[in-house]
Amino acid sequence: MEYNNRVLLVGNEAAVYGALLAGCDSYFGYPITPASEVAQEAALLFPRLKRVFIQAESEIGAINMVIGASAMGKRAMTASSGLGISLKQEGVSYLAMYELPAVIADITRSGPGLGNIGPEQSDYFQLTKGGGHGGYHCPVFAPDSAQEMCDMTYAAFDIAEKYRTPVYIMADGVIGQIMETVTLPEPRPPRKDSPWSIAGKREDDGTPNYFTTLYLEHSELEQIRLRLEAKYKEIEKNEQRSVAYKLDDAELVLCAFGVSARVALRAVDVLRSQGVKAGLLRPQTVWPFPKDALRGTLKTAKAFLSVEMNCGQMIDDVKLAIDCSRPVHLVSRCSGNIPSVAEIVARAQEVMKEVTK
Amino acid sequence: MSKKFRVDIAFDQCKGCGRCVIACPKKILKLGEKLNVQGYPAAYQAADGCIGCGGCFYQCPEPGAVTVLEIVED
Amino acid sequence: MSKEIVKFGKSPVFFDSFTRRPGPVKTNMHYCPGCGHGILHKLLAEAIADRGIQEKVMLVAPVGCAVMAYYYFNCGCISVPHGRAPAVGTGIARVAPDKMVISYQGDGDLAAIGFNEFIQAANRGEKMSVFFVNNSNYGMTGGQMAPTTLPGQKTTTTPYGRNVEVDGYPMKVCELLNSLDVPVYIERCALTSTANIQKARKSIGKALDNLRDRKGFSFVELLCACPINLRKSAADMNKFIDEEMTKYYPLGCFRDRSAESESKPLPPPPIHDPETVRSLLYPKKLDIGVAHTFRNESKLFDRELRLKMAGFGGQGILSLGIMLANMAKLRNFNVSWLPSYGPEQRGGSANCSVIVSRNKIGSPIIDSSCDLLIAISQTALDKFKDEVVPGSVLIYDSSTMTLPPLPEGVIICGVNASEIALKLGNAKCANSVLLGALAAVLKKNNILEGGDKADFDKVFNEAVFESFSSKPEVIELNRLAFVEGEKAVNA
Numbered sequence: 001m002e003y004n005n006r007v008l009l010v011g012n013e014a015a016v017y018g019a020l021l022a023g024c025d026s027y028f029g030y031p032i033t034p035a036s037e038v039a040q041e042a043a044l045l046f047p048r049l050k051r052v053f054i055q056a057e058s059e060i061g062a063i064n065m066v067i068g069a070s071a072m073g074k075r076a077m078t079a080s081s082g083l084g085i086s087l088k089q090e091g092v093s094y095l096a097m098y099e100l101p102a103v104i105a106d107i108t109r110s111g112p113g114l115g116n117i118g119p120e121q122s123d124y125f126q127l128t129k130g131g132g133h134g135g136y137h138c139p140v141f142a143p144d145s146a147q148e149m150c151d152m153t154y155a156a157f158d159i160a161e162k163y164r165t166p167v168y169i170m171a172d173g174v175i176g177q178i179m180e181t182v183t184l185p186e187p188r189p190p191r192k193d194s195p196w197s198i199a200g201k202r203e204d205d206g207t208p209n210y211f212t213t214l215y216l217e218h219s220e221l222e223q224i225r226l227r228l229e230a231k232y233k234e235i236e237k238n239e240q241r242s243v244a245y246k247l248d249d250a251e252l253v254l255c256a257f258g259v260s261a262r263v264a265l266r267a268v269d270v271l272r273s274q275g276v277k278a279g280l281l282r283p284q285t286v287w288p289f290p291k292d293a294l295r296g297t298l299k300t301a302k303a304f305l306s307v308e309m310n311c312g313q314m315i316d317d318v319k320l321a322i323d324c325s326r327p328v329h330l331v332s333r334c335s336g337n338i339p340s341v342a343e344i345v346a347r348a349q350e351v352m353k354e355v356t357k
Numbered sequence: 358m359s360k361k362f363r364v365d366i367a368f369d370q371c372k373g374c375g376r377c378v379i380a381c382p383k384k385i386l387k388l389g390e391k392l393n394v395q396g397y398p399a400a401y402q403a404a405d406g407c408i409g410c411g412g413c414f415y416q417c418p419e420p421g422a423v424t425v426l427e428i429v430e431d
Numbered sequence: 432m433s434k435e436i437v438k439f440g441k442s443p444v445f446f447d448s449f450t451r452r453p454g455p456v457k458t459n460m461h462y463c464p465g466c467g468h469g470i471l472h473k474l475l476a477e478a479i480a481d482r483g484i485q486e487k488v489m490l491v492a493p494v495g496c497a498v499m500a501y502y503y504f505n506c507g508c509i510s511v512p513h514g515r516a517p518a519v520g521t522g523i524a525r526v527a528p529d530k531m532v533i534s535y536q537g538d539g540d541l542a543a544i545g546f547n548e549f550i551q552a553a554n555r556g557e558k559m560s561v562f563f564v565n566n567s568n569y570g571m572t573g574g575q576m577a578p579t580t581l582p583g584q585k586t587t588t589t590p591y592g593r594n595v596e597v598d599g600y601p602m603k604v605c606e607l608l609n610s611l612d613v614p615v616y617i618e619r620c621a622l623t624s625t626a627n628i629q630k631a632r633k634s635i636g637k638a639l640d641n642l643r644d645r646k647g648f649s650f651v652e653l654l655c656a657c658p659i660n661l662r663k664s665a666a667d668m669n670k671f672i673d674e675e676m677t678k679y680y681p682l683g684c685f686r687d688r689s690a691e692s693e694s695k696p697l698p699p700p701p702i703h704d705p706e707t708v709r710s711l712l713y714p715k716k717l718d719i720g721v722a723h724t725f726r727n728e729s730k731l732f733d734r735e736l737r738l739k740m741a742g743f744g745g746q747g748i749l750s751l752g753i754m755l756a757n758m759a760k761l762r763n764f765n766v767s768w769l770p771s772y773g774p775e776q777r778g779g780s781a782n783c784s785v786i787v788s789r790n791k792i793g794s795p796i797i798d799s800s801c802d803l804l805i806a807i808s809q810t811a812l813d814k815f816k817d818e819v820v821p822g823s824v825l826i827y828d829s830s831t832m833t834l835p836p837l838p839e840g841v842i843i844c845g846v847n848a849s850e851i852a853l854k855l856g857n858a859k860c861a862n863s864v865l866l867g868a869l870a871a872v873l874k875k876n877n878i879l880e881g882g883d884k885a886d887f888d889k890v891f892n893e894a895v896f897e898s899f900s901s902k903p904e905v906i907e908l909n910r911l912a913f914v915e916g917e918k919a920v921n922a
Contacts, residue, residue, distance in 0.1 A: 003713035008753070008760055008768070020712060025701055026526050048711050049702040052525045056518070057551035064515040064548065068491075068522020071509050072530070076522065090512050145767075145792075178795050179753065179768035181760050184713060190703035198489065198507040199527055210451075210501040210508035217453045263794040340798055362438065370458050374465030374658065375665040380625050395456065397464065412625035414439035415632070418469020419459055420476070420503065425439040431432045 005184040011149040012037035012176045015079070015105050015169060018153030020045055023188040024103070025074035026052035028065035030084060033117040034173040035107035038079040059084040063091030063104075070100040071211050073197025075157050079105035081173075082123050083114065085131070092166050093132030096228070097213035101160030101194070103153060104138075105169040107176035110335045118336015119173030121258055122310035127168050128287040128317070135225075137232045139239055140168040140287045142257035146180035152284070154185050161194065163235055170286065172309060174259040174338070235288055242290035243282045246272065250279030252352055253297045255318050256307035257283045260339055264307045267344035274345070276352055286314065291321040301326055303355045305348055307339055308332040327355065361428040362409035364402045370422035373397035377413035377423060386413060442476035444485050445503050452502040461499055465665050467566055467655025468497055470622045474632050475533070475562065476504065478639045487531045487643075489523050491516040493545075495537035496570045514545020517552035520559045528697050531642045532559035539569045542578040542602045553648050556613035558695065560638040560649040563604060566657035567676060574660030578602035581675060586660075601679045605652050609685045615647040615692045617685040621654040621677065623669040630682075637689055646692040654680055717900065719893040720761045727762055729880040732789065738803040739818065741782035741811030748807065751862040752783035757894040759787040762886075767795040780810055805865055807848065809833070824878070826868055828861075844872045844920060851915050860912035866891060867916020875920070888913070 009017065015038055019027070027046050029039035039055065046053035052069070056062035062078045069076035080088060085106045095102050106127060110120040127140045139159055141152040153169055160167040193199055198209050215221035246268055247253065256264040261282040271278035281297065283290045303326055306315035312330045319328045331347035333339045364386065366377075371393060377400055378386045387403040409425055417423040448457045462469045479485055485506050492500035494513035501508035507530070511519040520532040534552075541549050541563050552559065568586050569575040575588040579601050583592040605619045616638060620631035631653060638649035654676050656668040663671060702708060726732075738755060742748040749770050756766040764787045771782045784797040800820040806812035807828045813835060819825050821840030829845030837843065846868040852861035870887050873879040879887055891913055899905040 001710060002716040003709055004716045005713055006760070007714060008756060008766070017712065021708070023703060026522070028522065045712065049708060050699045051701045054521065054525060054555075057547055060515065061518040061521075061548055061551065064512060064518035065522035065525070067511065067515075068509075068519040068524075069526040070522075071519075072489075072523055072527040074526040076526070091515070094512050174769065174795065177770055179756060179766075180792070180795075181765055187705040187708040187712075188703075189705055198509065199530065209506065210510075212501055212508075212510040214498060214510060220453070259795065262792075263796070266793045338796060341794065363435075367458070372459070372464035376465055379666050379669075382625075395459070409438050410625070411439040415470065415473070415625060415628045418462055418464075418466050418473075420445045420469070420473060421441040421458060423439070424437055424441070426435040427438045428433050428435055431434065 007182055007184065008179055009146050009150070009182045010037055010177060010179045011143070011146040011171060012107060013041040014146040014150035014182050015153040016041040016045055017182070017184055018150040019077050019103065019157070020049060020051070021185050021187045022154040022157040023075055023191055024051070024077050024157060026069045026076045028054050028056050028062040028069070028076065028078050030056050030059050030062050030080060032081045032084045034109055034119070034176050035079050035081045035084070035105065037176070038105055038107065059087035060091065063088040066102045067091055067095060067098070067100065070095070070102050071098070071197070072199045073193030073195075075101070077103045077105070079107065081107050081109045082111050082126075085123060085126065089132035092138065093134050093136060094213050095166040096136035096138065097134070098211045099164040100166075100211070101157070101164055102166040103156045103160055103169065104166055105153065105171065108170060108172050116336050117173065119259065119338065120309050120334055120336065121172050121260070122313065122334065123170060124286065124310060124313035127170050128289070136228065137235070137287055138166045138168050139163070139235060139285060140170050142283060142286050143169065143171050143175055144258055144261050144282065145175065146178055147182050148284070149175060150182050151185065159239065163231060164196070165231070165235075170258075172258045239285060240288045240290040240292055241284040242293045243284060244293065245280040245282065247279035247281060247297050249277050249300050250297060251277040251300055251302045252279070252305060252348055253294070253301045253303075254278060254280045254305045254307055254344070254348070255283070255294065255314065256280065257286060257314070258309070260307050260309050263339060263341055264344055267341045267348065270341060270345050271348055274349070276348060278348060286317075289317040289321060294318065294321040298322060298325065303351050304328040305351055306330050307344055309338060310334050327351070360409065362407040363426050363428060364407055364413055365424040365426055366400050366402070367422050368399045369393045369395065370419050371397060371399035372419065373399060374418065375400070376416040376418070380412045380416040382410060382412065383408060442473065442480050444476035444480045444505060446505050449502050452499070460503055462496065463659040465656055465658040465668065466496070467622045467653065467657065468564060470628065471562065471564060471653055471655065472500070472503060474628075474635050478632070478635045479506065481636070482639055482643055484531055484639070484643055487529065489520075489530045489532050491520045491523070491532060491534045493536040493540035494571075495540045497535055497537060497564070498571070500535060514540050514543070515548050516540070516545065517557065517559070517561065518548040521552050521555070521557050524558050528558070532557070533642070534559055534561045536561060537564045537570070538566065538577040538579040542604055550608070550611070553608055553614050553650065554611050556647045558642065558645050558647060560642045560651070562635070562638070563650065563652040564655045565604070565652055565680065566655040568657055568660050570657050570660055581679060603680065605650070605685045608650055613648060614650060614686065615641055615688050616649040618650075618687070619652040619654070619680060619682050619685070621672050621682055622656065623654070623672050627682070637687075641689050641692070645695045645697075646689060647695070652680070654682075717897055719896060721763065723763060725763055727883050727886065729878070729883045731878055732764075735786060735788040735790070735792070736803070737797045737801045738785040738787065739782060739797050739801045739815060740785070740805045741780065741815055742807035743811075744779060744781040746781070746807055747859060747862050748781050749783050751805065751865065752785045754862065754866065754894055754898065756785050757897060758890045761890050761893050761897070764789060765792050767792045769795045780808065780814070782811060782815070803869070805869070806832070807861070807865070824869070824872055826865055826872065842872060842876055844868055846916060846919050848916065851919060852912060855908065855912055855915065857908060860908050863895070863909040863912035864916035864919070867913035867918075868920045870913070871917045871920035
């Protein structure tokens with residue numbers, strides 16, 4: 001039988017395809033706009049492959065089911081939006097400490113509080129700086145299309161397993177809702193349960209048969225924390241991902257992810273047509289932040305412009321990456337509004353005027 | 358011939374809660390006057406007459422503190 | 432010579448030495464003298480050993496005094512967030528159905544912070560057995576009020592005694608659970624007298640039998656001693672439980688459907704074989720579309736095309752956009768389709784933006800000029816009229832709408848799509864009437880050139896076929912509607 005691997009999918013659906021093709025065994029979800037299509041598509045497709053789908057009683061229930069599945073060495077996923085992710089953070093902190101892999105999609109909406117269901121990128125701090133209690137990091141992918149929703153979810157399972165860590169997919173509501181042509185990746189061959197699974201093992205085998213996050217002796221806990229920190233350093237070294245656009249001679253470097261990066265890319269073309277040497281760095285991972293790539297622009301860059309859909313969060317990481325060695329400005333809209341090409345261009349022109357004065 | 362039993366209480370594992378003492382149907386267990394390494398007055402079998410009912414074993418919250426043994430003559 | 436045989440002794444399910452426990456003491460558990468947890472641990476260990484299920488058991492430990500259960504039990508163990516044991520247990524039981532999940536929980540863990548996880552897992556009939564330690568207070572944190580604390584009982588957070596006007600009444604978990612349809616076995620026992628402990632031993636055994644035999648959700652509540660926090664001797668502790676606690680928490684079996692419940696079979700194994708996965712997930716290749724080298728010849732397609740559809744929710748405006756996106760996909764274009772979502776999604780107006788391009792699509796949002804606007808409500812047309820510029824095509828439903836002033840050079844086409852659709856017997860095919868009208872306009876104005884004129888009709892038919900391949904009557908209706916739309920414009 002011949003199959004078609006080029007399909008039209010909504011971003012949220014594409015994430016489910018990415019998960020299934022990556023061999024995800026289980027999905028535990030709870031409805032929330034604008035992430036509900038992830039749960040809906042999972043409810044449709046996981047049972048088709050005799051895999052596990054459960055609509056949990058709450059966001060908290062869902063993330064704890066993920067803990068259970070992951071402890072058995074299976075691939076597990078959940079998804080939500082901002083406020084639901086807040087509820088899940090306790091479980092994510094435990095996952096980080098258990099060193100159990102998991103994939104969590106955050107289809108971000110506006111906040112704080114209920115905010116509205118329009119797209120925003122204001123979960124940036126929450127996801128990149130730990131989010132829950134106790135001090136940990138999770139890799140965070142930032143897709144800008146339905147294709148990347150699929151590809152990054154697919155890749156996230158491998159990263160999660162390689163480093164034994166929860167991994168986030170952070171997509172603003174537009175990327176979750178947009179329908180685009182997606183080329184599906186190949187299904188992963190069957191995998192064995194992860195070696196750390198507590199499934200069916202007893203201490204007599206020499207393999208630990210338990211998971212805990214409790215270490216009452218201070219020195220023992222410190223050793224574990226230092227091991228985690230070393231792992232985070234390793235991830236920062238190895239897993240920075242970004243896409244450069246017209247950066248070779250860029251004097252003004254725009255930095256944007258998600259849907260605002262697609263607007264910013266058009267703004268770069270407009271600026272170039274107006275004689276401004278602009279370029280765009282689009283982080284595909286926002287933790288680890290692509291510091292190396294951003295630093296690479298310093299040989300020509302005179303100023304930076306962080307394009308965001310919040311009141312300015314990533315801008316801190318931009319400043320840190322370049323040690324505040326150039327002026328870093330912000331152009332942003334929030335609460336469901338998306339910065340337009342015209343707004344970005346206008347702000348960029350102001351910045352360049354300032355710089356060349 | 359009736360079976361013979363005895364209760365073996367690991368001196369240093371007993372926490373001296375006294376549950377076995379009040380539960381023993383033959384009232385042959387007592388709390389000692391000497392404290393063990395953990396600082397508890399360990400219980401002990403103070404008289405013969407154990408019937409091997411196991412009540413003390415199930416009353417004891419410690420996994421290995423109480424062992425009930427059957428004495429078998431060869 | 433005589434020898435001694437162990438009649439009652441340490442269970443082999445416990446570790447010989449508790450090496451996971453920090454500090455010098457490796458033979459004892461961490462529990463206080465006289466604690467009910469220790470008694471329950473021993474009963475559980477014995478029941479696991481008796482059934483030979485040590486390899487299969489996954490013990491989920493709570494937050495509370497039993498948080499360190501994994502120091503002692505030599506079986507699969509996980510210590511989990513406060514109150515979440517039944518949720519973690521659900522994850523385990525669902526992905527590893529051959530395992531046997533024991534959720535071990537205290538009264539704060541189960542009846543306060545984790546009641547939802549508990550009652551929902553019970554209501555799903557998870558294959559797990561829950562052992563619930565009710566000792567009328569929070570032990571680990573130093574004797575605070577629990578949901579199970581008795582009226583008038585003094586704790587560190589009810590220094591004047593539990594005031595039912597302020598704190599409510601003791602929570603009767605067995606009774607609450609018994610209102611659900613699905614649990615198989617519910618019993619309340621007390622770990623006090625030897626006779627009561629022996630009853631509890633049988634109950635625990637039954638709950639583990641049900642677990643082993645995949646009967647469903649079993650629940651055993653155990654009224655337990657907490658002599659240190661309650662400042663009672665062993666004898667007074669038993670008396671408190673037997674005389675005071677049992678007034679609120681009567682002992683006994685609330686439900687036992689163990690015998691009549693059938694063992695549920697293991698679910699089928701998950702499918703991971705790539706060929707089977709492909710056959711179940713990828714769409715079948717239909718005999719439509721074009722070679723991947725095909726390019727439409729009209730100059731129109733050399734640039735990014737920005738198409739907007741707008742109307743009321745429920746008019747099918749979003750599906751109209753998807754149909755156009757599908758048509759473009761079938762001709763090797765990249766497409767993006769973005770619905771308006773926001774408050775609008777829940778009734779009222781609806782619109783979507785479709786972008787068609789041979790290159791990677793930039794911004795998927797249309798907020799200025801568009802190449803095509805299909806508007807089928809007056810509100811929608813009034814809202815988006817400013818995006819219509821010279822050279823744009825505007826299609827609107829002339830049966831219900833009036834035209835606002837528009838710039839010169841807009842190619843305007845009114846078609847009474849809803850009337851035509853109704854005549855064809857189904858209002859839902861108005862979309863296809865509009866697409867037929869679009870085809871006519873694009874051909875008449877030579878926006879489509881050469882072979883692309885005929886190809887537009889062809890690709891519409893292909894897209895309809897792909898979308899409704901299992902419903903031939905729907906395909907036929909939409910094809911007819913398209914032809915009618917085209918005719919209406921040409922008339």
